[in-house]
Amino acid sequence: MESLIVADKTSLYHNTTPSSLVPNLPLNNKDGSSSTSSTTFNSYINLDQGDPVVFKEYWRKKSEECMVVIKGCELLSYLSDLRSVCWFMMPELRDAIKRLHALVGNADTNDMYIVVGNGSTQLFQAALYALSSSSSSDDPINVVAAAPYYSEYQEQTDILRSGIHKWGGDAMKYDKNEAYIEVVTSPNNPDGSIRGPVVNSKCGGEGKLVHDLAYYWPQYTPITHMASHDLMLFTFSKCTGHAGSRIGWAIVKDKEIAKKMTKFIQMSSIGVSKESQTRVAKIIEVLCDSYKNFKLGGLSKESELFFEHSRRLMMERWEKLREVTKQNSDFSVPKFPQAYCNFTNETSETYPAFAWLKCNKDEDCESYLEKKLKILVRGGNRFGSDPRYARLSLLGKDDDFGEFLKRISIDMNEFRH
Amino acid sequence: MESLIVADKTSLYHNTTPSSLVPNLPLNNKDGSSSTSSTTFNSYINLDQGDPVVFKEYWRKKSEECMVVIKGCELLSYLSDLRSVCWFMMPELRDAIKRLHALVGNADTNDMYIVVGNGSTQLFQAALYALSSSSSSDDPINVVAAAPYYSEYQEQTDILRSGIHKWGGDAMKYDKNEAYIEVVTSPNNPDGSIRGPVVNSKCGGEGKLVHDLAYYWPQYTPITHMASHDLMLFTFSKCTGHAGSRIGWAIVKDKEIAKKMTKFIQMSSIGVSKESQTRVAKIIEVLCDSYKNFKLGGLSKESELFFEHSRRLMMERWEKLREVTKQNSDFSVPKFPQAYCNFTNETSETYPAFAWLKCNKDEDCESYLEKKLKILVRGGNRFGSDPRYARLSLLGKDDDFGEFLKRISIDMNEFRH
Numbered sequence: 090m091e092s093l094i095v096a097d098k099t100s101l102y103h104n105t106t107p108s109s110l111v112p113n114l115p116l117n118n119k120d121g122s123s124s125t126s127s128t129t130f131n132s133y134i135n136l137d138q139g140d141p142v143v144f145k146e147y148w149r150k151k152s153e154e155c156m157v158v159i160k161g162c163e164l165l166s167y168l169s170d171l172r173s174v175c176w177f178m179m180p181e182l183r184d185a186i187k188r189l190h191a192l193v194g195n196a197d198t199n200d201m202y203i204v205v206g207n208g209s210t211q212l213f214q215a216a217l218y219a220l221s222s223s224s225s226s227d228d229p230i231n232v233v234a235a236a237p238y239y240s241e242y243q244e245q246t247d248i249l250r251s252g253i254h255k256w257g258g259d260a261m262k263y264d265k266n267e268a269y270i271e272v273v274t275s276p277n278n279p280d281g282s283i284r285g286p287v288v289n290s291k292c293g294g295e296g297k298l299v300h301d302l303a304y305y306w307p308q309y310t311p312i313t314h315m316a317s318h319d320l321m322l323f324t325f326s327k328c329t330g331h332a333g334s335r336i337g338w339a340i341v342k343d344k345e346i347a348k349k350m351t352k353f354i355q356m357s358s359i360g361v362s363k364e365s366q367t368r369v370a371k372i373i374e375v376l377c378d379s380y381k382n383f384k385l386g387g388l389s390k391e392s393e394l395f396f397e398h399s400r401r402l403m404m405e406r407w408e409k410l411r412e413v414t415k416q417n418s419d420f421s422v423p424k425f426p427q428a429y430c431n432f433t434n435e436t437s438e439t440y441p442a443f444a445w446l447k448c449n450k451d452e453d454c455e456s457y458l459e460k461k462l463k464i465l466v467r468g469g470n471r472f473g474s475d476p477r478y479a480r481l482s483l484l485g486k487d488d489d490f491g492e493f494l495k496r497i498s499i500d501m502n503e504f505r506h
Numbered sequence: 507m508e509s510l511i512v513a514d515k516t517s518l519y520h521n522t523t524p525s526s527l528v529p530n531l532p533l534n535n536k537d538g539s540s541s542t543s544s545t546t547f548n549s550y551i552n553l554d555q556g557d558p559v560v561f562k563e564y565w566r567k568k569s570e571e572c573m574v575v576i577k578g579c580e581l582l583s584y585l586s587d588l589r590s591v592c593w594f595m596m597p598e599l600r601d602a603i604k605r606l607h608a609l610v611g612n613a614d615t616n617d618m619y620i621v622v623g624n625g626s627t628q629l630f631q632a633a634l635y636a637l638s639s640s641s642s643s644d645d646p647i648n649v650v651a652a653a654p655y656y657s658e659y660q661e662q663t664d665i666l667r668s669g670i671h672k673w674g675g676d677a678m679k680y681d682k683n684e685a686y687i688e689v690v691t692s693p694n695n696p697d698g699s700i701r702g703p704v705v706n707s708k709c710g711g712e713g714k715l716v717h718d719l720a721y722y723w724p725q726y727t728p729i730t731h732m733a734s735h736d737l738m739l740f741t742f743s744k745c746t747g748h749a750g751s752r753i754g755w756a757i758v759k760d761k762e763i764a765k766k767m768t769k770f771i772q773m774s775s776i777g778v779s780k781e782s783q784t785r786v787a788k789i790i791e792v793l794c795d796s797y798k799n800f801k802l803g804g805l806s807k808e809s810e811l812f813f814e815h816s817r818r819l820m821m822e823r824w825e826k827l828r829e830v831t832k833q834n835s836d837f838s839v840p841k842f843p844q845a846y847c848n849f850t851n852e853t854s855e856t857y858p859a860f861a862w863l864k865c866n867k868d869e870d871c872e873s874y875l876e877k878k879l880k881i882l883v884r885g886g887n888r889f890g891s892d893p894r895y896a897r898l899s900l901l902g903k904d905d906d907f908g909e910f911l912k913r914i915s916i917d918m919n920e921f922r923h
Binding site: 138140141142144145146148149151152153154155156157158159160161162163164165166167168169206207208210211214218241244245248249250251252253254326330331332333334335336353356357358359360361362363364365367368372375 | 555557558559561562563565566568569570571572573574575576577578579580581582583584585586623624625627628631635658661662665666667668669670671743747748749750751752753770773774775776777778779780781782784785789792
C-alpha cells in the first residue's frame with residue numbers, strides 16, 4: 090500500500106509540525122515535488138511520505154521513448170472493454186500488466202482477473218468491500234494486519250464508519266471467533282520484512298486474505314517466487330515511480346470478487362482515468378521492450394535496464410545508511426536475510442523503500458528527529474508500534490537523502506555530549 | 507451527477523436484460539463506445555447510460571489543437587501544489603476551471619475553494635463525508651433528494667453502510683427533526699427540471715445543501731444566474747464530453763469543508779490522475795481561447811464555438827424527439843419553460859441530456875421499450891419515481907439516436923393495432 094500524503098497545509102509534511110514552523114518547510118517545485126537543494130540546518134527535510142521521485146532521473150533518459158500523445162477527440166467514453174469484468178480497463182493496459190508480471194515473475198496472472206483502480210488505495214477499499222459483502226457474517230468484518238502495519242489501513246477502513254467492515258488492529262493479537270480479513274503486506278511497509286499470514290486459524294473465525302504486494306519488485310527485494318494468492322494488490326507508483334498517474338491493479342482469483350471490486354470502483358469514481366491507463370501501458374511496454382532488446386543482444390546495457398538501475402540506486406542508499414548507522418549507535422535499522430532472486434539470478438538482500446529506524450537514545454524517535462535534526466518522519470505509533478521507531482522514506486531526492494545522512498552524522502559528532 | 511455504467515457483463519447495458527440476450531448486444535468499438543451502425547430490429551439500442559459521445563465529432567475537428575504530449579519523466583510526484591488546500595490539484599487545472607466559469611458565467615469561483623476529484627461521483631461522496639463529519643449529530647445524517655432523483659445517489663450513499671450518513675429518500679417527503687443533507691440537482695437528472703431546495707425547514711432538522719450542477723452548461727440549459735452555493739459539483743464529462751478523463755471539481759465556500767473533502771479523496775485514491783488534469787486544463791484553454799479569438803474578430807465562426815455547436819446538437823435532437831412524440835401520443839416528454847440565457851444572450855428552453863419519457867400505454871415504460879422495441883433504458887423506479895417513466899440518454903451516437911426515433915415511429919405505425 091502506498092504511503093500517506095497529509096492534506097492539511099499545517100501538517101502536509103508531518104502530523105505534528107506546529108503551524109509556526111510551516112514557513113520553514115520547503116515549498117514545492119514546479120513539478121510538485123519538494124526541494125531542499127539549498128538545505129541548511131534551518132530547513133526541514135521531509136522523509137515522511139514515500140513520494141518516489143528517486144526514479145525520475147532514469148525516466149528523464151527515457152523521456153522521448155515513453156512519450157504519449159493524446160488528441161482532443163480520443164478517450165471520450167466511460168467504457169473501455171465490455172468483454173472484461175473490469176469494463177473500464179483498457180485492453181492495452183491489461184496486456185501490459187500481464188507482460189510486466191511475466192517478465193519479472195513476481196505474480197501469476199494466468200486464469201486471474203485484473204481490476205484497475207485509482208492507485209492501490211482505492212483497490213484496498215474495493216477489496217474490503219468485495220470480501221466483506223460476500224461474508225456470511227452480519228456484523229462488520231474485522232480487518233487486521235500484523236504490527237507494524239501501514240499507517241493508513243486503519244483510517245481507510247474506518248473513514249465512513251462502515252457497517253460492513255471495521256479495523257481490528259494487530260493481526261498477531263487477533264483472537265476473536267469472528268470473520269476477519271488479514272492484510273499481508275510483503276515486503277512490509279514500514280519495516281521491509283517478508284511476510285505471510287499470521288492470524289491463528291485455531292480461533293475459528295472465517296478468514297480472508299488481501300496481499301498488498303506494492304513493494305514486491307526487484308529493486309526492493311529478491312523475487313523468490315511467483316505469487317499466486319487469491320487477491321493481490323500492486324501499484325504503478327512504487328513499481329516505476331509514476332505516482333502522479335494514480336494507477337494500481339488487483340489480481341483476483343475469484344470472478345465474483347473481481348466483479349464486486351469493479352462495482353465498488355464504479356460507485357466510487359465510475360472507472361479510472363484513460364489518460365493514465367494509456368500512459369502507464371506505454372511506459373510498461375518501453376520497460377519490457379528494453380529487456381527484450383537486451384536479451385536479443387540489442388543496444389541496451391544491463392545497467393540501463395529499469396530494475397537493474399533502480400535496484401542499484403536502492404542498494405547504494407542502503408549501503409550509505411548502514412555505514413552511518415554502523416558508526417552511530419544511537420540509531421539502528423533492521424537487517425534482512427539474503428535470498429536468491431529469480432529475476433536477477435543473484436543472491437541479495439531486501440532494500441526497502443523505507444527505513445524503519447530505531448532511536449536508541451530517545452523514547453520518541455519521530456519527535457527526536459524533528460526537534461533535534463529537523464527531519465520529518467512518521468513515528469512508530471502511527472504503525473501500531475513502538476514510538477522508539479520511525480519510518481523514513483528512501484525514495485526522495487538525492488539532496489534530501491544526502492542531507493539526512495549528514496545530519497545523522499553531525500548529530501553523532503557534535504550534539505552528543 | 508453522472509449516470510451509471512452497470513458493471514456486470516450480463517447487465518452491462520441494462521439491469522434486467524436476461525443473459526441469453528447478451529450475444530445480441532452491440533459490442534464495443536476500439537474506443538470503448540458501443541456501436542449500432544449495422545442496427546436492425548434484431549439489435550438492442552442502449553440508451554441507458556449517459557455516455558457523452560455526441561460531442562466527439564466536435565473534438566475531432568479540434569484534435570490537433572487539443573493535443574497533449576506527456577514525456578516519460580513528467581508528472582511523477584503525488585504532490586501538485588502545497589500552497590493549495592487541495593494539494594493534489596495542478597495549478598493549471600485550477601486556473602482553467604476558474605477561467606471556464608468566468609467565461610460561461612454559471613458559477614462564482616471568487617473566494618471559493620476548488621477541490622478536484624475522480625469525477626463528480628467521488629466528489630459527491632467526499633461532500634457527504636465532509637458535511638456528515640462536521641455535523642453535530644451522532645446519528646447518521648439523512649441524505650435526501652427530490653424524486654425523481656439521480657438513480658445512483660442512494661447506492662453511492664449506502665454502499666458501505668456508513669455510520670455517518672444514510673440515504674433518506676425523497677426530499678419532498680422528508681419530515682424528520684434530524685440533521686440532513688439535501689442534494690439539489692439542477693438541471694435535474696433524469697427529468698431536466700430546474701430546481702432549488704425543497705425540504706421544509708419547519709421540520710427543524712439542521713440542513714445542509716449539495717448542489718449537483720453537472721448539467722448547468724449552455725448546451726443543456728439557459729445560464730440564468732451565476733450560481734454561488736456553499737458546495738457545488740461539476741464534472742468535465744458532461745461539460746465537454748470527455749468522460750474517460752474522470753475529472754470533476756467541487757467549488758466550496760467553507761475552507762474546513764474543502765479540507766475534509768480533500769482528505770476524503772486522499773484516503774480514497776491519494777489524489778487524481780495528473781495526466782487527466784493536464785489534458786483537461788489544455789482542452790479548457792483551447793475552448794476558452796476560441797471564444798476569446800471570436801470576440802477579437804478572429805478566425806472562429808460562432809457556430810464553431812463549443813457551446814454554440816453542442817447547444818445546436820442538443821436542440822436538434824430535442825426538436826426531432828418532440829416531433830415524434832407529437833405524432834405518437836403513446837409517449838410524452840416534459841415541456842420546459844423558456845428563459846433568457848446570459849451566455850448566449852438569447853431566450854431558449856432547456857435541452858436536457860436525458861429524455862424523461864412517459865409511456866402512456868403501458869404501466870412499465872422500461873419493460874415496454876425493451877420488449878417491444880429493443881431499446882434499453884432506465885426505468886422510473888430507479889429514480890424513486892413512477893415506472894410509467896423511463897430515462898433515455900440523448901448523448902449517444904447519431905446512429906443510435908436515429909434508430910431510436912425510427913423505432914418509436916414504427917411502433918406507432920406498425921405495432922399499434
